[in-house]
Amino acid sequence: xxxxxxxxxxxxxxxxxxxxxxxxxxxxxxxxxxxxxxxxxxxxxxxxxxxxxxxxxxxxxxxxxxxxxxxxxxxxxxxxxxxxxxxxxxxxxxxxxxxxxxxxxxxxxxxxxxxxxxxxxxxxxxxxxxxxxxxxxxxxxxxxxxxxxxxxxxxxxxxxxxxxxxxxxxxxxxxxxxxxxxxxxxxxxxxxxxxxxxxxxxxxxxxxxxxxxxxxxxxxxxxxxxxxxxxxxxxxxxxxxxxxxxxxxxxxxxxxxxxxxxxxxxxxxxxxxxxxxxxxxxxxxxxxxxxxxxxxxxxxxxxxxxxxxxx
Numbered sequence: 001x002x003x004x005x006x007x008x009x010x011x012x013x014x015x016x017x018x019x020x021x022x023x024x025x026x027x028x029x030x031x032x033x034x035x036x037x038x039x040x041x042x043x044x045x046x047x048x049x050x051x052x053x054x055x056x057x058x059x060x061x062x063x064x065x066x067x068x069x070x071x072x073x074x075x076x077x078x079x080x081x082x083x084x085x086x087x088x089x090x091x092x093x094x095x096x097x098x099x100x101x102x103x104x105x106x107x108x109x110x111x112x113x114x115x116x117x118x119x120x121x122x123x124x125x126x127x128x129x130x131x132x133x134x135x136x137x138x139x140x141x142x143x144x145x146x147x148x149x150x151x152x153x154x155x156x157x158x159x160x161x162x163x164x165x166x167x168x169x170x171x172x173x174x175x176x177x178x179x180x181x182x183x184x185x186x187x188x189x190x191x192x193x194x195x196x197x198x199x200x201x202x203x204x205x206x207x208x209x210x211x212x213x214x215x216x217x218x219x220x221x222x223x224x225x226x227x228x229x230x231x232x233x234x235x236x237x238x239x240x241x242x243x244x245x246x247x248x249x250x251x252x253x254x255x256x257x258x259x260x261x262x263x264x265x266x267x268x269x270x271x272x273x274x275x276x277x278x279x280x281x282x283x284x285x286x287x288x289x290x291x292x293x294x295x296x297x298x299x300x301x302x303x304x305x306x307x308x309x310x311x
Contacts, residue, residue, distance in 0.1 A: 019051065029070065032133070034080060038303075040122075047069055047073045074149060095137075096226075097134065098299070099305075100266070129268055143177055145164055147175045147178035147179065196263070198217060199263060199288070201217055202214065209250055217292065222294055227301050229300075235248060256276065259281075261274050261275075266286075281300065284298050
């Protein structure tokens, strides 16, 4: 976020560097809560707008700027999560969190010169793995906020309570409920090298249009969830079963000639990026269990592929 439009007294305010230094933490929090870099940036912008809307004496009276900013950002995210359910009902097809590239492949979402401010990057760890984010989507807004703030960002329940608007005890129960959801959905993690190998074999089989090889790489109960948002052609409902998924993958390859498939890191895990004429049109995240693909998330909504586009 540019600070050029800030009031002169705000730019000269003591501790400005420390205040702006919270930006990356807020971006990380917003993405995990909302599953969208764009929405996370909007939340951070609104949070800073509220900070600078206060008078200098009001800002000076705040004991911890970081705690104040986190509280405000958390409340804004909570409000957005509560309204998201209604928006999702109008969403065309399935909704998948916005996929993230590795930091070495990151392109500024709103930058025209192909560069990115490090403060706009989301730290990649297990809490942004696509499988993890999808489980977060199944939680109530209060569960999600309480769990992410406490278990991921290590905020004490007393501070979480001030954000969620419930007692520390109630927030503890929310986090416990969220943990149960995580444990119930968790599958054994495959080693990164093994996952990368399975994803590479899938790419090669897909490029060779070898339906038998694709089926062998898929768990019999495998599922694909695709997100086109009504802006790109894709399946509107989850696809289940190895053979159906294989035929779906080959239909995509046959329907759009000239595709180039690249192996890339997607939300910290081995994944695939599909480009046409040098432009990313699809990002695929995988959940690999053992030597088989259990789940795939296919994002084709162009509004969710901003960080993958080259300037």
